Structure formats: structure tokens, C-alpha cells
Amino acid sequence: MLQTKNSNSNQITNKESLDLSIVVPVYNEAESLSPLIEAIANAVITTHLSYEIICVDDGSIDGSTKILMDLARQRSDLKAVILRRNYGQTPAMAAGFENAQAKAIITLDGDLQNDPQDIPLLLDKLNEGYDLVSGWRKQRQDAAITRLLPSKIANWIIGKVTGVKLHDYGCSLKAYRAELVADMNLYGELHRFLPALAYIEGARITEIPVRHHPRRYGTSKYGLGRTIRVIMDLLTVFFMKKFLTKPMHVFGFWGLLSLVSGVIMGIYLTVVKLVMGQNIGDRPLLILSVLLILTGIELFSFGLLAELLMRTYHESQKRPIYRVREVIE
Numbered sequence: 003m004l005q006t007k008n009s010n011s012n013q014i015t016n017k018e019s020l021d022l023s024i025v026v027p028v029y030n031e032a033e034s035l036s037p038l039i040e041a042i043a044n045a046v047i048t049t050h051l052s053y054e055i056i057c058v059d060d061g062s063i064d065g066s067t068k069i070l071m072d073l074a075r076q077r078s079d080l081k082a083v084i085l086r087r088n089y090g091q092t093p094a095m096a097a098g099f100e101n102a103q104a105k106a107i108i109t110l111d112g113d114l115q116n117d118p119q120d121i122p123l124l125l126d127k128l129n130e131g132y133d134l135v136s137g138w139r140k141q142r143q144d145a146a147i148t149r150l151l152p153s154k155i156a157n158w159i160i161g162k163v164t165g166v167k168l169h170d171y172g173c174s175l176k177a178y179r180a181e182l183v184a185d186m187n188l189y190g191e192l193h194r195f196l197p198a199l200a201y202i203e204g205a206r207i208t209e210i211p212v213r214h215h216p217r218r219y220g221t222s223k224y225g226l227g228r229t230i231r232v233i234m235d236l237l238t239v240f241f242m243k244k245f246l247t248k249p250m251h252v253f254g255f256w257g258l259l260s261l262v263s264g265v266i267m268g269i270y271l272t273v274v275k276l277v278m279g280q281n282i283g284d285r286p287l288l289i290l291s292v293l294l295i296l297t298g299i300e301l302f303s304f305g306l307l308a309e310l311l312m313r314t315y316h317e318s319q320k321r322p323i324y325r326v327r328e329v330i331e
């Protein structure tokens with residue numbers, strides 16, 4: 003690359019100078035760290051790609067932080083990003099993405115459950131022209147009732163709602179093209195919806211079966227409570243997918259429908275009262291009419307507000323409402 007003259011293009015050169023960034027969120031994984039980094043390096047060296055490992059310490063309290071800092075000082079291929087406190091897996095991954103410099107990004111867990119030997123396989127698939135390759139833990143080694151069952155149900159629902167057909171959204175082992183990740187903002191537990199978010203952005207997505215091992219050291223950071231948070235995030239993603247750039251289409255439609263039917267009922271009741279001279283004070287229809295009119299006005303104004311917010315969201319960040327795959331001249 004030729005851009006080295008000014009500082010701005012320097013950044014571009016830097017950003018593209020590596021082939022592969024491997025992002026690992028770490029929260030209390032002291033015993034796993036050293037063998038994990040060793041295993042990643044061994045797996046990646048076989049591909050002869052230039053790479054960096056970015057471990058994000060998410061406020062560990064078991065000494066992982068110190069181990070990571072020492073390792074990063076010894077190894078030139080390791081960068082340690084130490085967060086101030088425990089934010090959760092999604093922010094930790096976002097911090098890793100922010101620091102990643104390569105054209106391709108791999109994510110995996112810091113607990114040795116994912117197998118670094120699968121990295122070359124994911125990369126091969128990525129090179130076939132996909133933007134995102136997700137791992138599928140075909141033989142998942144976690145507790146059956148508390149983990150596998152909820153996960154099966156969650157995967158089914160996520161597939162139905164988002165329209166992305168993957169077997170295993172929860173698998174952290176994934177490969178991404180860097181441009182794709184740069185376009186996405188992560189909140190909540192949204193890292194598991196990266197494929198769905200990527201799909202919204204028009205990415206080409208696929209999956210391959212990967213190995214999965216039981217946890218060797220430490221304990222899982224999650225229990226059943228995660229399912230509820232995942233479902234809430236799913237609703238957000240669903241909304242974003244459908245209506246991010248056109249909220250009025252949903253709120254406006256239902257608002258108008260509600261308002262119009264309420265008004266029709268109201269007119270009917272007025273006729274009954276004035277023309278036929280009947281009493282309408284005790285009719286349930288009167289309550290329904292009032293309810294529909296109020297709800298309608300509310301939905302409608304909510305839609306208008308959402309339109310305003312959406313505009314602020316896109317325009318303040320100069321976020322385009324489309325994504326270009328490539329431009330050919």
C-alpha cells in the first residue's frame with residue numbers, strides 16, 4: 003500500500019497491515035490464559051498469516067489481569083486490553099473489535115471451550131467470499147437441562163424472528179470481515195446477534211461445525227437468567243431489522259387503524275344517541291371507542307417521535323441508511 007504521506011492515510015495502512023486479529027474476552031480465566039494463547043498461536047502459525055491476539059480483560063478478580071499483562075509484555079503477538087471493571091462479554095468483545103487492526107477478525111472464548119485448531123477452517127470459508135462464518139458446536143459439551151435445552155429453544159426462536167438460518171447463535175468462535183464489524187454497534191447481550199445484525203447489514207453468512215470442549219478450569223459466567231436477557235435483545239433486533247429506518251410504518255399504521263375504528267364507533271354511537279334517542283352511557287362500545295381513539299393518537303405521535311429519533315441517530319453519526327458491498331469502476 004502506498005498511503006504513508008499524511009497521518010490520516012497512515013491509519014489506513016496500519017488498519018490493513020495485518021491479516022488476522024483474534025479477539026478473546028476474558029473474565030476470571032486465570033488457568034486457561036497461558037495454554038489458550040499458546041494454542042491460538044500454534045494454530046495460526048500453520049496458516050503463515052500475520053496476526054495479533056487481543057485479549058480483553060473484563061475486570062477479572064482472580065489474577066487473570068496480572069497474568070495477561072505479563073504475557074503481553076513477553077509476547078509480541080499479544081495485546082492485552084484491560085477494562086476498568088466487569089462490563090460483560092458484549093462490551094468486552096466490542097473493546098476487542100475497537101483495537102483490532104486486521105482485515106479479518108476471529109472471536110473465541112477465553113475458557114478453552116472453543117478449539118483454536120478450527121481457526122484455519124473458518125478462515126478458508128471466509129475466503130470463499132463470505133462476510134461472516136459462524137461456528138456450530140455440533141457436539142456441545144455443556145449441561146443438558148440448564149444450557150443445551152434453553153439454547154436449542156433460543157436458537158429456534160432467533161432463527162424464526164431474524165430470518166438467519168444458523169444452528170448455533172451462541173457459539174463465540176466466529177470469523178468476520180473487519181469492515182462488517184466496524185459498521186455494528188453492540189449493546190446489551192447483542193454479541194450473539196452479530197450474525198442477525200450482520201444480516202440486516204446485508205452480509206453473506208454461513209456456518210461450519212466446530213469442536214467444543216467441556217470447561218477445564220474456572221466456572222461458567224452464565225445461568226438460566228441469560229435466556230430472558232437474550233429474548234429481550236431479540237425483540238430489539240427484530241425491531242431494528244424491520245423498522246429502524248421507517249418507524250412510522252409500524253406505529254403510523256396501527257395508530258391510524260386504531261384511531262379510525264374508534265372514530266367510526268364514536269360516530270355510530272352519536273347517531274344512536276341523537277337520531278334514535280337511545281341512551282349510550284352504559285354501552286361497552288363507548289369505552290372501546292374512547293380507548294381506541296386515545297391509543298391511536300398515542301401510537302401515531304410515538305411514530306412521529308421515533309421518526310425524529312431515527313433521523314438524529316443516523317444523521318448525528320453520519321450513518322448511511324444503506325451499506326455498499328463494492329463499487330466497480
Ligand code: UDP
Pocket residue numbers: 026027028029030031060088089090091094110111112113115221222223224
Ligand atoms: N466473559 C466476559 N465477561 C463476562 C462474562 C464472560 O468477558 O462478564 C467471557 C468469559 O471469560 C469467556 C466468555 O466470555 O471467555 C464466555 O463465557 P462463559 O464461558 O462463562 O460462557 P459459556 O461458555 O458458559 O456460555
Ligand code: MG
Pocket residue numbers: 111113115217222
Ligand atoms: Mg464457555
